[in-house]
Amino acid sequence: MKADICDADAVATVFKEYAIDGVIHLAAESHVDRSITDPLAFVRTNVFGTVTLLNAAKEAWKGAMDGKRFYHVSTDEVYGSLHDDSLFLETTPYDPQSPYSASKAASDHFVRAYGNTYKLPFVLSNCSNNYGSHHFPEKLIPLMINNIRNNKPLPVYGKGENVRDWLWVEDHASAIDTIFHTGKNGETYNIGGHNEWKNIDLVHLLCRIMDQKLGRAEGESAKLITYVTDRAGHDLRYAIDAGKIERELGWKPSITFEVGLERTVEWYLANTEWLDHVTSGAYQQYYSAHYAQQ
Numbered sequence: 001m002k003a004d005i006c007d008a009d010a011v012a013t014v015f016k017e018y019a020i021d022g023v024i025h026l027a028a029e030s031h032v033d034r035s036i037t038d039p040l041a042f043v044r045t046n047v048f049g050t051v052t053l054l055n056a057a058k059e060a061w062k063g064a065m066d067g068k069r070f071y072h073v074s075t076d077e078v079y080g081s082l083h084d085d086s087l088f089l090e091t092t093p094y095d096p097q098s099p100y101s102a103s104k105a106a107s108d109h110f111v112r113a114y115g116n117t118y119k120l121p122f123v124l125s126n127c128s129n130n131y132g133s134h135h136f137p138e139k140l141i142p143l144m145i146n147n148i149r150n151n152k153p154l155p156v157y158g159k160g161e162n163v164r165d166w167l168w169v170e171d172h173a174s175a176i177d178t179i180f181h182t183g184k185n186g187e188t189y190n191i192g193g194h195n196e197w198k199n200i201d202l203v204h205l206l207c208r209i210m211d212q213k214l215g216r217a218e219g220e221s222a223k224l225i226t227y228v229t230d231r232a233g234h235d236l237r238y239a240i241d242a243g244k245i246e247r248e249l250g251w252k253p254s255i256t257f258e259v260g261l262e263r264t265v266e267w268y269l270a271n272t273e274w275l276d277h278v279t280s281g282a283y284q285q286y287y288s289a290h291y292a293q294q
């Protein structure tokens with residue numbers, strides 16, 4: 001069944017009909033740029049939606065919390081922006097800097113508050129940037145792949161010096177599976193790839209891979225790189241210390257970035273119909289409105 005997490009009746013029906021004893025909550029508005037133009041959409045889905053789900057779980061599990069589990073999947077962006085060479089730990093104080101990360105921080109707080117107040121059994125994880133197949137081309141990697149393919153400018157914000165820690169989406173999925181089944185109630189686990197890249201270096205690497213895959217001369221795609229106005233309040237660096245999940249639950253990433261990125265590019269080039277479909281219609285309006293302001 002497909003339903004809006006803000007629709008309390010629909011969510012309650014799901015709990016009733018399917019005798020649910022575990023929730024893995026990943027539904028969220030997730031693009032920082034969209035949160036800058038429409039913060040309330042993020043409050044609605046990420047805060048109101050999460051609390052709606054929490055309420056449904058609390059009601060359905062009343063008096064029988066044993067063996068139940070509410071898992072909230074969150075982001076490393078709740079910790080704010082790093083300006084030295086340190087890493088985010090599970091104990092790093094929250095310091096969200098964008099409407100998106102503020103909304104995810106709020107939902108994390110609600111999950112913990114339900115654990116404390118109503119004894120709802122929960123686990124939480126905060127993950128670094130994901131990449132892989134089916135990623136909507138509003139985010140850096142799929143947007144760049146799509147634009148390189150179509151010979152369109154590659155919009156790099158500011159000087160391209162911001163740093164992100166990239167994790168293959170299937171490794172994130174395996175971490176979620178591990179935490180859901182073997183994590184401890186009330187605990188938080190950071191998930192990351194130990195894989196930090198400056199945006200500009202990452203875009204150059206993608207250009208090189210795309211040149212090879214498309215049979216272009218080396219350096220051809222990189223000519224499309226265009227520096228544009230920086231994102232408002234752009235976080236400089238995110239980087240995760242994923243030591244706890246490795247030590248306590250035995251999880252670590254399964255593949256290197258080079259392998260994952262090549263697989264990702266191959267997936268997009270083999271699925272151009274999917275790309276063309278998701279970049280038609282509303283995406284065109286989003287793209288021209290957002291990048292016209294640059």
Ligand code: TYD
Binds near residue numbers: 031141143
């Ligand atoms: P993004 O994929 O939006 O993820 P997040 O903001 O959650 O980290 O962006 C990754 C980095 O790439 C971020 O520093 C912003 C930058 N970026 C660009 O330079 N150009 C773009 O067109 C986009 C979408 C992002």
